[in-house]
Amino acid sequence: MERIARFEKVSKERFILDHKELFKDAGDAEAHEAYSRVSIPKRATKGSAGYDLITPVDVCLRPGEGLRIPTGIRVRMRADYCMLIVPRSGLGSRFRFQLDNTVGVIDSDYYGSANEGHIFVPMRNDSRDGKDVNIKAGTAFAQCIFMSYGITEDDETIEERNGGFGSTG
Secondary structure (H helix, E strand, C coil), X not given: CCCCEEEXXXXXXXXXXXXXXXXXXXCHHHHHHHHHCCCCCECCCCCCCCEEEECCCCEEECCCCEEEEECCEEEEECCCEEEEEEECHHHHHHHCEEECCCCEEEEHHHHHCCCCCXXXXXXXXXXXXXXXXXXXXXXXXXXXXXXXXXXXXCCCCCCCCCCCCCCCC
């Protein structure tokens, strides 16, 4: 297996700033506690393709509600790779807990963004059975898979990234 990436925690300052922006009523102590629960993604078995993303915050969503979950991580990867984020199959099938954007794509140049490449995962409870989704901090909620990709022979893109959701147009 070729090794092409490395997960890292974002700085404590970055995480706390983002946590306070997402959770307006949260105090410093809550943000610090959430940062202490940030976990580097790991594969469950040696044959797993996906690395489990762990939520550092409790998630409680009623049907129809969504939340951008701050993971507290970033990933440095080879330029010819991207990382796809998909829901874990158990949560998806039991609760229709899914990504708002269906599949998350983390580009290799996101690592150097102004927000340190902090990965957020926009999840939604799309339950049609009226079930709440409750996920405790420290629980795997999504998975990420690395994929290589190619570009066209006439590609001349020179623009550089400096942001996340919607930053490239």
